Amino acid sequence: MSDLREDSGAQQVYSPPALFAPSAFRGLARHKLRRSPPAGDLDASLPPDVGDHDLNAGQTVPALYDGPPRRAAVLVPAVARDEGTTVLLTQRTEHLSAHPGQIAFPGGKIEGTDATPLAAALRETREEIGIPADAIDPLGYLDLYQTGTGFRIVPVVAMIEPGYDLEIDENEVAAVFEVPLAFLMSPTNHQRHSRELFGRTRHFYAMPYEENFIWGATAGIIRNLYNRVYG
Secondary structure, three states, X not given: OOOEEEOXXXXXXXXXXXXXXXXXXXXXXXXXXXXXXXHHHOOXXXXXXXXXOOOOOOOOOOOOOOOOOEEEEEEEEEEOOOOOXXXXXXXXXXXXOOOOOOEEOOEEEXXXXXXXXXXXXXXHHHHHHXXXXXXXXEEEEOOOEEOOOOEEEEEEEEEEOOOOXXXXXXXXXXXXXXXXXXXXXXXXXXXXXXXXXXXXXXXXXXXXXXXXXXXXXXXXXXXXXXXXXXX
16 A cells, blocks of 8 residues: 555545545445445345444444334445545534434435435435436445444445535535545544443544544444455
8 A cells, every 4th residue: 555644633644645546446446345235225134234333342232213224325425536536525414313413425314215225325415415316426335334323324435526516405414525535544544432322431433634523424434435445
């Protein structure tokens, strides 16, 4: 892997970014990602591949949702920038009932009208930030991610060309920003944090970038992208 350089803080990124050029990422992703959604998406009797429980061995995920698993899909949008691939993320508005104010990927619940998880991810992306399906090139799927709030998430990795126009749904999305893929794929930036939840100490990944605190399920999905493509 390419050499590391240290930035002005404690974080590190890979440089030069040859492995993170759009053509390189596209090729690696098509080769290493799942070609179809994980089977556990439709069969809830199958355990999830990864999830909020990964850093909490021996603990059950606290029951924040009393009901059957909720199917969801998110788009992991890689932007093909000349200076290196970036990943597009959103910040959810504070009044939402699920994960208010958190950094997230475009996405949401898989509705009955969605033929596939990919269809759901594309629909939600169009509804939340206005990028149409014909501007998105799907590359493959990550592993099924289970959250403590009852969601079983199918992450769809895709490439988007620069020059897209945003139409933000201000009811759901407070901000949209990009993070260099080189930063997110550097394991030195995969911090481990913890907090008290239901009387137990829960551990989770966090990847603070500038003023944005990327953590929880979003950071866990990014960690899975690293393990699948670059790990």
